[in-house]
Amino acid sequence: xxxxxxxxxxxxxxxxxxxxxxxxxxxxxIVRAAVAVNSAKADLLGLQNIPKDQRVLIGQSRVxxxxxxxxxxxxxxxxxxxxxxxxxxxDSIPVHEVDAFLVVxxxxxxxxxxxxxxxxxxxxxIYTEPVYGLGILPGSDEGGIYTLNAARSFQxxxxxxxxxxxxxxxxxxxxxxxxxxxxxxINQEIVNRFGVLFGAGEVKDGQEVAESVVDSSxxxxxxxxxxxSTVGYASEGVEPRQNKSGGLLxxxxxxxxxxxxxxxxxxxxxxxxLVRKAALGRLTLPCEIEGAExxxxxxxxxxxxxxxxGIERGRKWIEEQTGSMEVRGGDYPIPGAGKVASVILLSGVxxxxxxxxxxxxxxxxxxxxxxxxxESDSNLENLINDDEDELESLF
Numbered sequence: 001x002x003x004x005x006x007x008x009x010x011x012x013x014x015x016x017x018x019x020x021x022x023x024x025x026x027x028x029x030i031v032r033a034a035v036a037v038n039s040a041k042a043d044l045l046g047l048q049n050i051p052k053d054q055r056v057l058i059g060q061s062r063v064x065x066x067x068x069x070x071x072x073x074x075x076x077x078x079x080x081x082x083x084x085x086x087x088x089x090x091d092s093i094p095v096h097e098v099d100a101f102l103v104v105x106x107x108x109x110x111x112x113x114x115x116x117x118x119x120x121x122x123x124x125x126i127y128t129e130p131v132y133g134l135g136i137l138p139g140s141d142e143g144g145i146y147t148l149n150a151a152r153s154f155q156x157x158x159x160x161x162x163x164x165x166x167x168x169x170x171x172x173x174x175x176x177x178x179x180x181x182x183x184x185x186i187n188q189e190i191v192n193r194f195g196v197l198f199g200a201g202e203v204k205d206g207q208e209v210a211e212s213v214v215d216s217s218x219x220x221x222x223x224x225x226x227x228x229s230t231v232g233y234a235s236e237g238v239e240p241r242q243n244k245s246g247g248l249l250x251x252x253x254x255x256x257x258x259x260x261x262x263x264x265x266x267x268x269x270x271x272x273x274l275v276r277k278a279a280l281g282r283l284t285l286p287c288e289i290e291g292a293e294x295x296x297x298x299x300x301x302x303x304x305x306x307x308x309x310g311i312e313r314g315r316k317w318i319e320e321q322t323g324s325m326e327v328r329g330g331d332y333p334i335p336g337a338g339k340v341a342s343v344i345l346l347s348g349v350x351x352x353x354x355x356x357x358x359x360x361x362x363x364x365x366x367x368x369x370x371x372x373x374x375e376s377d378s379n380l381e382n383l384i385n386d387d388e389d390e391l392e393s394l395f
Contacts, residue, residue: 001198001216002032004098006090008119009075009112010043011136012036012105013050015187020049022191028199033093037086037119039078039111040067056089058082058115068110072149075114083122090123099216100130103161105153108138108146113153120160130220133161134194137168137285137358144365151362154355163223163347165194166230166285168354193233193284196343200298200332214298214330219345222296222328227348228355230285234277235341236270238305264307271299271310274342275317283346286354292322293348297329301340306331318344 007016013036023031034050039059047055057065059078068074079086103120105112116133123131135157138146158164172186200214223229275297279289295318299306308331315329 001030001200001219002097002099003030003102003198004033004035004090004093004095004100005031005102005104006035006037006086006119007050007112008037008079008103008105008116009109010038010040010106011109011183012103012112012116013038013043013047013055014183015104015134015136015190017047017049018187018191019195022195024049026195026199028195030195030198032098035086035089035093037079037089037111037115038067039063039065039075041065043067054089054092056086058085059111068114070108070110070145070149072110072114072153075110075112076118077114078111079115079118083118086119087122095127095129098129100132100162100220101127102132102134104134104136105157106136106138107150107153107157108136108142109149113149117153117156117160120157124160124162130162130223131160132223133157133164134190135164135166136190137166137170137354139169139173140357140361141173142169144361144368147358148362148365151358154358158226158228161226163226164228166228168285170354171282171284171286190284193231193343196233196300196332196341197231197296197298197345200300200330200343214296214328214332218296218328218330222294222326222345222347225293225348227293227350228285228352229345229347230283230287230349232278232281232283232344232346233341234274234281235339236274237339238302238337264309267305267307268310268313270305270340271307271342272313272317274299274340275314275344278342278344279318279321279346285349285352287346287349288351289318289322289346289349291349291351292324292346294326295322295324295328295347296345297327298332298343298345299330299340300332300334300343301337302335303333305340306333314342322346 005016007013016034020031020034035054036050037056038044044055101123103116105116107113120131138150167190173182297315299311311329315327319327
């Protein structure tokens with residue numbers, strides 16, 4: 001799948017920067033174009049892989065390159081005012097070569113939280129390609145203002161994109177971990193999962209073609225219908241071996257090696273086990289998978305460790321667990337890979353306790369902020385007008 005990725009704000013820029021690095025290292029050819037947008041100049045300068053002419057500084061007249069200080073209303077205003085500058089960078093993207101736009105943003109801050117929904121709305125108005133969002137929820141320990149920002153940004157963003165893929169920092173942060181180390185690891189986790197998902201179906205000259213191809217249309221159809229999506233992932237190390245018996249189909253139907261049937265049974269069991277681990281382990285957004293409207297299963301790894309029977313079993317199991325009749329599945333052969341990975345995209349999930357909790361905490365935070373402001377105004381009045389003989393104002 002060919003994507004035009006736009007990282008909005010600090011978190012969004014860093015994740016897209018990591019995607020470009022992943023793409024280059026694996027020769028995956030997912031990122032057709034990458035743009036970073038920010039109101040903080042220092043954040044743009046810290047990027048390493050996005051070309052400098054594709055880094056857009058917005059809001060200079062308002063915040064002088066210093067960011068919006070977690071004020072996502074200001075972030076949205078600046079994005080509206082400077083949308084033409086962002087469009088200038090997007091104009092250089094060869095849109096005819098792109099399957100979809102992916103707008104990536106942290107939802108708890110200011111610039112990305114406010115600006116990403118504005119950009120998504122703008123892109124949908126101009127282009128016919130799908131516009132997806134990848135939103136990162138802040139940890140619950142990051143404070144009330146970030147929770148309030150995330151709740152407001154989430155409910156706006158999800159309405160402006162064709163589908164919102166969500167990653168919850170709360171489910172992934174480790175205790176005792178440094179802030180920088182924690183975010184680096186989380187960003188790598190995001191890129192690994194979505195890299196396998198979006199990389200499926202890409203075939204280069206001389207490379208083995210998947211037995212059951214997962215291409216961009218499968219992903220687009222799974223994400224169709226909007227709503228919220230989450231991704232599960234599980235992997236297991238394997239010893240890649242030379243394939244003597246030809247294609248995948250010949251291995252499934254017999255082959256020359258005496259232990260071929262044993263290998264097939266072992267491969268099938270491994271695949272079904274990985275599918276269950278991916279669905280029931282840590283999802284990018286923890287939720288109950290029952291009731292998911294659509295799903296896509298991708299099995300990636302050395303061709304000799306993939307088989308159709310395992311994928312079909314895994315797909316059937318997901319159908320039973322979700323209750324959905326729209327479950328697609330296929331393999332993504334990566335010759336010479338040292339592991340087999342199972343990636344599950346669950347789209348249209350609704351039973352998400354974290355989102356409910358986020359909204360509730362945000363409502364309480366909003367009420368508290370209003371109370372504190374009113375109390376602050378009253379206290380200031382008492383402070384400056386404490387004396388009976390009120391002073392005249394200077395002007």
